[in-house]
Amino acid sequence: MKLTDIRPNQGANKQRKRVGRGPGSGHGKTAGRGHKGQKSRSGGVKNPARFEGGRSTLIMRLPKRGMKGASHGELKRVEYQVVNVGAIAKHFASGEVGPEALVQAGLVRPGYPVKVLALGDANGVKVRAHKFSQAAVEKLKAAGGEAIVIEGA
DSSP: OOGGGOOOOTTTSOOOOOOSSOGGGTSOTTTTSOSSSGGGSTTOOOOOTTOOTTSOOHHHHSOOOSOOOGGGTOOOOOOOEEEEHHHHHHHOOSSEEOHHHHHHHTSSOTTSOEEEEOOSOOOSOEEEESEEOHHHHHHHHHTTOEEEEOSOO
16 A cells, blocks of 8 residues: 555545536526526525515514513512511521522522512511511511511512
């Protein structure tokens, strides 16, 4: 075997198709693009999938319904994690309870503002939350506790 005998495997090196090089090549004249039309032109077929040849697209023809959401300038609703005073009383006997402690106890998920509601019996704990129902504030005060509102919900 000599170095000059080494050849790549059959079909390993494929030559690229050279179009538009005369009738003898088999890819001359229209260069495999057919006759006329946008696809035959240089820079043709750069339209989005929804393009329908210039007529009004299906997206534009269909009626629009429903809300557009916050991305269209409407107000974004604040999602609160709710917890009841009864659940707080069951998990905490005394002291000050904030959102971090409620997450630790598994009463709320992290990353959301907390709202305290009035279901159940309250005990004398100080509760820090982003929002309270009026009845929850009254129950906490009646039990000797306190409702402290955190800013930035």
